Amino acid sequence: MTDEHPPQETPAAAWAVRVAADLEAVDVHRPVLEEAGLLGVVEDVEGAVLYFPEPVADLPWEGRWDPVPERDWHAAWREGVTPITVGQLTIAPPWLGAPDATTLVLEPGQAFGTGHHETTAGCLAALQELELAGRSVLDVGCGSGVLALAAARLGADPVVACDVDPLATAATREAATTNGVTLTVHEGDVAAVPPPTGGFAVVVANLDTATLSAQAPALVDALAEGGTLVASGVSLERVDEATAALDAAGLPVLVRRGAQWAVLIGRRPVAAPAPHQRSTHRRSRRPRPSG
Ligand SMILES: C[S@@+](CC[C@H](N)C(=O)[O-])C[C@H]1O[C@@H](n2cnc3c(N)ncnc32)[C@H](O)[C@@H]1O
Numbered sequence: 001m002t003d004e005h006p007p008q009e010t011p012a013a014a015w016a017v018r019v020a021a022d023l024e025a026v027d028v029h030r031p032v033l034e035e036a037g038l039l040g041v042v043e044d045v046e047g048a049v050l051y052f053p054e055p056v057a058d059l060p061w062e063g064r065w066d067p068v069p070e071r072d073w074h075a076a077w078r079e080g081v082t083p084i085t086v087g088q089l090t091i092a093p094p095w096l097g098a099p100d101a102t103t104l105v106l107e108p109g110q111a112f113g114t115g116h117h118e119t120t121a122g123c124l125a126a127l128q129e130l131e132l133a134g135r136s137v138l139d140v141g142c143g144s145g146v147l148a149l150a151a152a153r154l155g156a157d158p159v160v161a162c163d164v165d166p167l168a169t170a171a172t173r174e175a176a177t178t179n180g181v182t183l184t185v186h187e188g189d190v191a192a193v194p195p196p197t198g199g200f201a202v203v204v205a206n207l208d209t210a211t212l213s214a215q216a217p218a219l220v221d222a223l224a225e226g227g228t229l230v231a232s233g234v235s236l237e238r239v240d241e242a243t244a245a246l247d248a249a250g251l252p253v254l255v256r257r258g259a260q261w262a263v264l265i266g267r268r269p270v271a272a273p274a275p276h277q278r279s280t281h282r283r284s285r286r287p288r289p290s291g
Contacts, residue, residue, distance in 0.1 A: 014039055014068040015054060019061035020047040022260075023117055024208065024233070029060050042080040042108070043116045049080060081108050084115045086124040089150055091115035099179040104149050106175055115146055119206050119232035122256065122263035123147050126230045127204060132156040135201035138222055140190050140215070141233075145172030145183070147204050152181040156202070162186040162193050190218045199224035205231045209238040213245035220249040223268040229253070231264045239264075 019026075026033070026041055026048050036059075039051040055065040083092035090103045091114060099105045108114045115121060127137075127147065133155035139148035142161035145168075152159045161183055163169050169187045176183045186192045190203075203222050205212060212219075212231055223229060229251060234242040239255055239262045246253050246266060253266035 014051045015065050016049050016051050016068050017055070017059065017063040017065050018044070018047065018049050019059065019063040021061050023048060024119075026050070033059075043114065044080065081114070082116075084121065086115065086121050087128040089124060089128070089153060091146060094178070101153070104146065104153060104175075104179055106144050106146060106149075107171070107178075114144065118258045118261045119234075119263070120146055122258055122261065123204055123206050123230050123232050124150055126256070126263050126265055127151055127154060127202070130202060130228055130230075132202065136160070136196050136224075137202045137204065138162070138190070138193060138200040140193075140203060140205040140219065140222075141168075141207045141211070142172045142185070143168050143206070145175040145185075147206060148172060148183050148185075149175055149179055149181050151202070151204070152176075152183060153179075158182075158184065158196070160184045160186070160193055160200075162188055162190065164189055190215060190222050193222065195222055199227055201227050203227065203229050205229065206233045207231070208233045209235065209242050212242050216242075216245040216249040216251070220246070220251045220268060223251075225268055225270040227268050229264070229266050229268070231266075232261060234262045234264060236260060236262055 023041065023043055036056045037052050039053065042049045051068065078095060081093045083090050083096050088102050090097065091106055092103055093108050094105050097103050097105055106114055115124060124147065127150055132151055135156055137151040137156040137159050139151065139161040142148050142163045145161055148159050148161035161172050166187055169185050172185050200222055201224055203219055205219055212233060219229060236257060242264060243253055243255060246264065251266040251268055253264040256263040256265065
């Protein structure tokens with residue numbers, strides 16, 4: 001007699017479909033996907049993997065359905081999540097890292113922004129090229145809080161974040177606690193943020209082209225004179241639209257093109273003093289050579 005059982009096929013605990021869509025596109029359809037039972041989404045290099053309890057007939061994208069054999073589909077999902085390093089900062093899920101001076105721990109799947117998206121990575125790289133120590137930073141559209149947390153890790157102070165989505169502001173607050181970072185988080189757009197005297201030294205805004213363009217005057221207004229805007233969420237096809245809106249708001253930008261997305265970086269000009277404020281000191285004239 002043996003107490004061994006014959007091998008049994010494990011019923012699928014979930015179904016995974018790999019689609020050629022980035023997280024931003026997935027987010028656009030999220031309400032419909034959640035109604036269809038969406039369990040979770042993982043970004044990968046070709047797009048995204050979506051998990052459902054059963055295959056779904058009318059997805060917005062084509063894709064091959066595979067049963068996830070593990071009883072705990074969540075474990076399978078976790079296996080697909082990897083840390084990402086951009087410059088000196090690493091973003092890791094809680095089971096693959098612990099917060100320290102160069103590591104940020106973010107719970108993936110709570111809100112857009114594990115650092116893997118090209119727009120987020122582009123903003124992370126651009127932030128690291130700026131002098132942030134002791135300077136004020138505003139993250140508009142904070143999502144998971146990744147960029148605000150990164151700014152704080154790079155020494156920025158104070159760091160303020162805002163997002164119109166209450167799930168995002170909650171995720172950002174939670175991530176700040178996890179990472180031991182001090183942030184102020186506001187629910188709403190840039191208008192919901194009381195600016196520090198003189199404005200923010202740096203505003204980072206990873207939004208989308210339409211929102212960025214509509215918010216361009218408010219974003220520029222939030223900047224201190226001489227302050228820097230780092231913006232993304234702009235696909236290569238729509239760069240002209242975003243740069244025109246920022247230009248019209250008084251901020252000419254440099255465009256850094258990635259594979260599919262661009263990062264726009266601009267410095268708010270310092271206003272020339274009004275004529276009556278100009279220095280009344282006469283410049284000392286150089287003595288003319290005689291003879
Ligand atoms: C592309 S995600 C970026 C998330 C994160 N900052 C990152 O870089 O990974 C854009 C975020 O902007 C938020 N958002 C959209 N419109 C906004 C607005 N007008 N003001 C503030 N946040 C906005 C969305 O809710 C979303 O969380």
